[in-house]
Structures are given as structure tokens and as C-alpha cells.
Amino acid sequence: MDHLLELLADHDDASVLAGGTDLMVEVNLHGRRPGTVIPVGGLEEMREWNHRPRSNSVTIGAALPYSDMERGPLAELLPALAQAARTVGSPQIRAAGTIGGNLGTCSPAGDILPVLAALDATIHVLHRDHSRDIRFADFMTGVKRNCLTPGEVVHSVTVPLTRGWQGYAKVGTRNAMVISTASACLVHDAEEGHVALALGAVAPTIVRAVKAEAWLSRQVDLRGTFRVSPETAHEFGLRAASETSPITDHRSTAEYRRHAVSVLARRLLERSAS
Ligand SMILES: Cc1cc2nc3c(=O)[nH]c(=O)nc-3n(C[C@H](O)[C@H](O)[C@H](O)COP(=O)(O)OP(=O)(O)OC[C@H]3O[C@@H](n4cnc5c(N)ncnc54)[C@H](O)[C@@H]3O)c2cc1C
Numbered sequence: 713m714d715h716l717l718e719l720l721a722d723h724d725d726a727s728v729l730a731g732g733t734d735l736m737v738e739v740n741l742h743g744r745r746p747g748t749v750i751p752v753g754g755l756e757e758m759r760e761w762n763h764r765p766r767s768n769s770v771t772i773g774a775a776l777p778y779s780d781m782e783r784g785p786l787a788e789l790l791p792a793l794a795q796a797a798r799t800v801g802s803p804q805i806r807a808a809g810t811i812g813g814n815l816g817t818c819s820p821a822g823d824i825l826p827v828l829a830a831l832d833a834t835i836h837v838l839h840r841d842h843s844r845d846i847r848f849a850d851f852m853t854g855v856k857r858n859c860l861t862p863g864e865v866v867h868s869v870t871v872p873l874t875r876g877w878q879g880y881a882k883v884g885t886r887n888a889m890v891i892s893t894a895s896a897c898l899v900h901d902a903e904e905g906h907v908a909l910a911l912g913a914v915a916p917t918i919v920r921a922v923k924a925e926a927w928l929s930r931q932v933d934l935r936g937t938f939r940v941s942p943e944t945a946h947e948f949g950l951r952a953a954s955e956t957s958p959i960t961d962h963r964s965t966a967e968y969r970r971h972a973v974s975v976l977a978r979r980l981l982e983r984s985a986s
Contacts, residue, residue: 713755713838713867721840721863723748728865730775731808733801734817752812758867761786768873771836774812774866782806790871792830792878792897796823799882802889812866815851818858819891821913825852826897827880829910829918831871838867852917876900877984882912883972885963893964894972896952898980905935907984913963914956914973921952921977928981940985949978 720726725747729735738744752758758775763785770789772781778797781787787794800806800823814822815835828835828848835851837844840863853859860866878899884890895912907928909921928948932938940948958969 713757716750716752716755716865717838717840717863719748719750720865723750724862726750728752728812728816730810730813730816731777731805733805733809734813752865758812763789769870770873771868771870772811773868774815775810778806778809779803789873790827790831790878792827792880792899793824793871795880796827796882796897799823799880799892811869815858815866815869816860818852818854818856820855820916820918821892821895823880823882823892823895823912825918826895826910826912828869828871829920830878830897830899830908831874832908833869833871835866836868836870837864839864843867848918849920855916874899874901874903876902879980879983881976881980883976891963894958894969894976896973896976896980898977898984900934900984902934902936905929905933907934907981909952909977909980911952911956911973911977914953914958914969916957919956921955923955924948924951924977927951937986940981942982945978945981945985948981949974949976952977 727746727749729749729751752775758773761772761776763770778800781793781797811824814824833848835846851858880897882892882895884893892913894914897910899908907925909925911919931944953970953974958966960966
């Protein structure tokens with residue numbers, strides 16, 4: 713790790729290489745020419761995850777591949793993360809691709825990012841001369857932009873564990889191997905009596921539908937298990953969609969994205985209610 717941080721600090725032109733599933737596409741198809749490429753996949757401490765019962769949280773190494781999140785004990789602790797990981801690309805992409813790479817690219821369609829937004833994740837960033845803990849809401853600053861500065865690397869991500877249902881869903885132009893045209897992650901915190909909803913691919917950054925979240929809290933007592941009427945779930949979806957600012961591009965129209973994300977929000981809320 714020290715060697716990595718020395719190399720990054722000494723090479724302004726350096727790019728970190730994790731799974732390479734974004735970086736090599738940039739190199740092969742989009743003319744990116746990183747001067748120095750520094751692989752991190754071999755750094756064991758960046759490929760580990762740890763459950764921290766005292767703080768009731770999980771810390772996930774930036775270079776942990778999606779295939780390690782899809783099932784097993786980590787998937788049981790964080791079902792929304794597992795669901796999102798299962799939707800990424802193909803088995804080959806999931807064996808190589810990582811959270812650190814999703815955060816490094818910071819595409820609004822990145823599947824892990826709405827999960828990190830809904831869980832209010834903290835991103836641990838290291839530099840040879842300093843370290844920073846950054847809330848996800850402050851980390852992503854625009855389309856394929858983040859607040860990392862030269863010499864910094866994402867070391868790991870910490871997410872709190874909450875009691876309550878959580879889930880992720882996405883819409884694309886086909887059922888598998890597809891980049892999202894709209895996505896959503898909903899996390900119910902049964903102790904706090906709150907539902908967090910994060911939306912992907914419908915704005916330059918991931919959107920937390922804070923107005924819809926607050927509206928729902930006024931309509932329904934969200935402590936413990938709860939029920940919602942079809943009308944409330946429908947209204948929640950519409951309100952969430954109204955907080956987005958989607959664009960029309962080669963994948964979809966703005967109108968369809970807004971509609972799709974309202975349906976995703978409604979369905980996730982209905983699934984979270986018992
Ligand atoms: C065929 C195909 C299908 C895909 N399908 C999906 C999909 O369904 N959903 C989805 O979200 N993505 C998808 N992707 C994109 C990609 O797989 C993901 O974004 C993945 O998370 C990238 O991780 P990686 O480890 O391969 O990153 P890399 O390609 O190694 O790196 C990507 C960027 O992040 C930087 N980086 C990597 N690690 C770190 C770190 N620790 N700290 C700071 N910067 C870092 C790199 O320098 C680079 O700029 C797909 C890609 C392909 C080729």
C-alpha cells in the first residue's frame with residue numbers, strides 16, 4: 713500500500729488499474745493514454761471486506777470484485793449491494809470489475825452507486841501525505857466526475873447496516889448485459905422509521921429523492937414493518953421522478969427514463985412494505 717501511494721504521488725500521469733473493465737475500454741476505444749498504469753488487484757487489503765459489529769457497519773475494499781458480493785455472507789448483510797452486483801455485465805465482467813472502478817469512473821449509470829447513495833456510504837481515500845473520508849453525496853460531482861485529486865486512491869468504502877428491507881432494480885434495453893437506462897435503490901431503516909431512495913441514470917449524478925422520502929415519512933409510520941396503499945406507492949414514484957433531470961441520449965429518452973424510474977421507485981416501496 714505504501715509503495716502504491718509513493719508511486720501515485722510521484723507520477724502525476726498515473727492511472728490506477730483495478731479490473732480494467734472500464735479503463736481498457738477507454739484505452740482501446742476512446743484514445744485514453746495513461747502515462748503510468750498502477751495495478752491494485754494484487755493488494756490483499758484492498759480485496760477484503762470486514763463486518764464491524766461494534767459500529768454496525770461493513771467496510772469493503774475498493775478492489776473487491778463483484779463476484780464476491782453476489783452471494784455468501786456479504787450478500788446476506790447487504791442484499792441491495794448483492795442485487796446490484798448481480799446486474800453488472802457478464803460473469804467475466806463481475807469477476808474483474810470492482811467498487812473502486814465504479815467510483816473511479818463515476819458514470820451516472822454505474823450500478824453500485826445508487827446503493828452507496830441510499831446507504832449514505834463513506835468513501836475512504838488515501839494519499840501518501842493525507843487521508844480523507846468522503847460521504848458519497850460529496851464524492852460524485854458530475855457525469856464521470858469525482859472529487860479525487862492527483863495522487864489519491866479509493867482504499868475502501870464503509871456502509872452502515874440497517875434493520876429493514878433493502879433492494880435494487882434497474883431498467884435497460886434488454887434483460888442481461890445491459891447498462892441502466894434507469895435504476896433505483898431503496899433502503900428501509902425500520903429503527904429510524906425512514907426510507908432512503910437513490911436513483912441512477914436520471915441526472916448528472918446519483919439523485920437522493922429527499923423530498924419524496926420526507927413526503928412518505930409524513931404519510932406512513934415507517935418504524936418496524938409498514939404497509940402502503942397502491943395510491944401512496946404510485947404517488948411516491950411520481951414524486952421521486954419529479955426530483956430527477958434525465959436526458960435523451962442513444963440509450964433512452966428523458967420521458968421514458970422519468971416514467972421508468974417512477975415505476976422502479978413504486979415497485980421497490982411495495983416490495984419493502986409487508
Ligand atoms: C461489457 C461490459 C459490461 C459492463 N456492464 C456494466 C454494468 O452492467 N453496470 C455497471 O455499473 N458497469 C458496467 N460496466 C462498467 C465496469 O465494469 C464497471 O464500472 C466496473 O465497476 C469498473 O471496475 P474496474 O475494477 O474494472 O475498473 P477499472 O477499469 O480498473 O478502472 C476504472 C476507472 O476507475 C479508476 N480506479 C479503479 N480503481 C480505483 C481506485 N481504487 N481508486 C481510484 N480510482 C480507481 C481507474 O483509474 C479508471 O479511471 C461494464 C463494462 C463492460 C466492458
